[in-house]
Amino acid sequence: MMNAAADAQTLPLIMTQAAVTYGDKVAIKEGDNEITYAQLNDLRWQAAKAFVASGIEKGDRIAVWAPNVSPWIIASLGLESIGAVLVPLNTRMKGSEAADLINRSGAKMVFTLDTFQSGPKSVINYLDMLKQQDLPGCNEIVLFEDAADGATSWDAFLTRGDNVEQSAVEAMAANVSPDDTMDMLFTSGTTGKPKGVMCAHGQNIRTITTWADTNGLNDSDNYLIINPFFHSFGYKAGWLAAIIKGARMFPVLTFDLDAVLQQIHDDQITMLPGPPTIYQSILAHPRRAEYDLSSLRLAVTGAAPVPVELVNRMRNELNFETVVTAYGLTETCGFVSICRPDDPAEIISGSSGRAMDGIEVKIVDGQGDDMPEGEAGEIWVRGYNVMKGYFDNDQATEETITADGWLKTGDVGTMDANGYIDITDRMKDMYISGGFNVYPAEIESAICNIDGVVQAAVVGVADERMGEVGKVFIVKKADSPLTEQDVVGYCKANIANYKVPRFVEFLEAMPMNASGKILKTELRSA
Template sequence: MGRRQGDVEWGTVPELVRAAAERYGQREAVVEGRSRIPYAELGERVERAAAACMAAGVVKGDRVAIWAPNTLDWIVSALGAVTAGAVLVPLNTRFKGREAAGVLQRSGARLLFVTGTFLGTSYVASLRRADVELPALEQVVVFADSAPDDLRYRTWKDFLAGGDTVTGAEVRARAASLTPADPSDIIYTSGTTGRPKGAVITHAQTLRCYDLWSELAGLREGDRYLIVNPFFHTFGYKAGIIACLTRGATMVPQPVFTADTVLANIAAERISVLPGPPTLHQSLLDHPARETYDLSALRLVVTGAAVVPLRLVERLRGELGIDTVLTAYGLSEASGIVTMCRRGDDPSVIATTSGRAIPGTEIRVAAAPGEPGEVLIRGHNVMRGYFEDPAGTSRAVTPDGWLRTGDVGVLDPAGNLRITDRIKDMYIVGGFNAYPAEIEQLLGLHPDIADVAVIGVPDARLGEVGKAYAVRRPGATLTADDLIAWSRRAMANYKVPRQVEFVPELPRNASGKVVKGELRVRHGK
C-alpha cells in the first residue's frame, strides 16, 4: 500500500527513511549497476552513514555539503548526514573549484562529501586549486579508494569505519531529537546580484511538498524511477529520492545524461517514471535507434523548467504511449514546487501552462486579471529565509508572507499559471538556470574585459544560451573565441556564453544600469 497523503506531512526526513525501510522491506530501493539495494538495507546503510557523521563530530544544525553526481553513495551519505541532524548543502556538479568553494565558505560547511574523478575532472584537485579559505571545513570524505595525504581528507570506506563506535540507539536518539520545523537543507541559488543565496527549507516542508508532488503525479509503490535530474537540484533530490521514499518506488540514479544510456536503462530496468526537462524527452523521441528499445513500461513523465511545445506532449502520448504527461513550475525559495498540472488536463493546458497552485498554497499576479505581472506565492512551501541573510530575505518575502518570485506570469480563469518572462533576466540553458549577473561577475575577472553584459538568446538545441556583449580594455586584442575558451575554464559549462559581440560601450540608463532591452533588440529578439 502506498503512503497515505498527510501521514508524513509534519515528520522528518530520518523518520521517512526509517518508515520506508520498515514498510517496503525487501522491495528494491536503489539499482546501480549490479547493485540492487532493498529498502531495509538502504535504511541500514543510511544509519551507518549517520553514525559515521556523528563520530566525525557532526552535531544538530551543522552544515554538511555534497559535491557528487547521482549515485548510491550520494543517496546514502546525504540521508545519513540529515539523519545525524545536519543541514544538507548540495553543490552543483558543474561548478568549478572556486564556485564550489564559494558556497562552502558561505554555508560554513563542516564536512564535505565529494566524488573522485568524474567526467575526467578531479573535483578534489579543483577544490584544492581554488585557493579559497575554508576555516569551517574540518573534513572532506572522498568517494574513492584513495584520498590526498592531508589530515582533512578521508576515503568513504575509512569514514564509514569511524562510525563503528556509535551505536544504533545513539543514531536513533539523534534522529528523534529533530523536529519537523528544523531545517533539512539549504539550496543555493544565484540571485540578481550574482552572489549565491541559500534557501533554507525544513523537514516538514520537504516531506509535505513531495508527498503532494507524488500524489499529484500519481507516483506509486512498485514504480521504477530513472533519476536523470541532478541530485543537487530539488527536481532530482526531492522529486526523486524523497518522492520515491514516500511511495516505495525504485530509484535508478543516472550520473550522466546521454540519450543512449537513458534508452538502455528504460529498456533494461523497465522504467515507468521519467521526469526531466523537455530537452531530455525531445532527445529520446528523436533518437535514430529509438525503435530498437522497449520503452513500453514508461507511464509517467513530469517536465518543466522551460517552454514545453504542444507537439512534445502529443508525441510523448502518441508515439510512446505514455498515459500521464505533466508540467510543473517551482523555484528553490518555494521548496521547488509551486504549481503542477493535474492528471486528465487537456494537452494544450499541459503545454501552455505550468498548472495550478499545489494544495495549501496561494498564487497571485501583481497585475490586472489576465495581464502579466510579477508572480507572488504564499503557503507552506515558502522558504524560512535565506541563510544568514536577513536583508535578502526581507527583500524576497513580504511581511505578510508573500514570496516575490521575480518571474512574470499570467493566470488564466481556471487558475493555471503561464510564465511569460523573468524579471531577474535569468534564462534557462537545457534545463539549468543561468543568471546573467553571476556570469558577468565571472567574465569581469578576465584581464582584457572592461565591461560586459549577458543576455539569453534562443538556441535550437538548448532552448536558450548566453550571449555576451563585451567592452575590451584599451589595447586588448581579445577575440570571441579567446573569451569563450577562457570561460570554459572559469565556469560551469551551461554558464559559458555561446556568442560574444564586442562593442565600444554598453547602453546604460541615467542611473548607470545596463539597458538589456536595447541589447535584445540589437540581437533581433
C-alpha cells in the first residue's frame, strides 16, 4: 500500500483488503488458537452486527479495559467498521480512574474481563471495580469471557448480531469517512486532567503505514505484541500495523521473560518492539543460549534512553537486522519521527530519528520563532498525523494547535543539520517509567488528599530498570505522624501502580521562586 493513498483509507476498507489479500493466512495466534485473516474478517462483521443490535450508532464511544486478548482486536474492528469510536483504557487504572474516563467520554458500552491474573501474586478484579462506580451513561458491560453477575458474555454479545443483515453493516462501513473519528486515547497534561485525543481513520492509517514502511514490517513477519493494546505502541503500531502489512500477530497477555524467549524460539518471532528494558533483560538472561533467537529481525524501541552499547549488542548478539528508535505523542497518532534502518548506532542511541515522510518538525523559542541548529527549544509538529483535537475541550485544542496547524508538543529538544531530533527535557514535567508516561500533577493532586499533607511535588529520578521512577517531596503538618509507608500505601490503593512514587522525602519547606512556584529543578538535583 502506498502512502499517497493511505490517508484516503478507513479501517473497514483496510480489513476488507487484508481479508482478500491474505485470506487463509494466520492473522492471530493465541496459544493453540489460530485465526486466519478470512476468519478475522468474518468475526469483525459479526461483532459489527452485534454492536448494531445493541443500538450502537456512528460516533458512539465504546470503551475497552482489558489486557492483550484476541477479542480486544475483534471488538475494535467491529465497532470501528460501523463508525463508532474506540476508547482504550489503561489496564493499570483503578476503578475510579477508569470510571472517570468512561463517563467523560460518554462510552455507551465497556468491554473488559471479570478478573485477570496479572502476576504470580496479583489478581485484578475489573468487573468488581466497575460495579463500585457510578456509570450513568454506560448501558452494558461485556466480558471477553463467560458471563458474570452484571455483565454479558462475549459469546452472547456476538450471537446478538445474528438477526442483523450483512448488507446493513456493510452500508454503515461504506458510510465511514477517512475524516471520521476512529479512536479516542486519553492522555494527561500538566494539570493532570486526562484529555481525550481524537484521531481519524485516514490519518491513523497513513501514519502507521508510513511507520511500517520506514522500519520494514512486512507480510512475512511474526509479530510478538508485548506492548499493551491500550497504548498507541500496542494498538496502532501493534495489531493495526500488522493488519495493514499482513503480518502474523502473537498477543502477549502478561510479560514473562522465560515465556517470551520460549515463544520467540517456538514461533520464530521476527518483530519484537518494546522499551529498552526488554532487550536488556534478554541479553542478561542466564539461559539465553538455550533458546533459538535467530529469527529476530526487527526491533523498534524508545520511551527511554538507548545506550550505544545496547544497540550494538542487539545487532551483534541478538542478530537484529534492523534496530530503530522513534518518538511520538498520543496527539500525533503515536508517531512523529523515526530512525532509518541504516543509521549508525550512535544516531540511534543519540536521537529519536527524523520526521517521517510528509511530517514537518521544527524547534522554536518561547515566541514560536525557529531556533538555530543544535539549540534547544520546544518541538512543534505539523502534518497528517496531528490529532483532530481534544474531545469536548476546544480551549485545550486551541492552546495546543496553532492557527496554521502546528502542534505544540511541550517537549524540549534539539535538531541537527539532517533533521534528527534529540529530546532533552520535558516542558510538562512528564517522566517515563517502564515505557509509560507519568504526569506528576495527577499524582500530586492525589497525595494532597492525604491527611497531614501540606504540599507535594513529584519528579522523575533515574532508575536502571524502569528508566525513571517517581520521587515525591512532601511538606506535612508539624504534628502529623505521616510516614513514607502511609504515603506509598495510599498511592497503591488509589492510583495505577506505575504512577506510585518509589521514594518519599519529607521537607521542612519546598524550594520556591519569587512567584511562589515550586522549583522542581532543585528537587531533581536534591
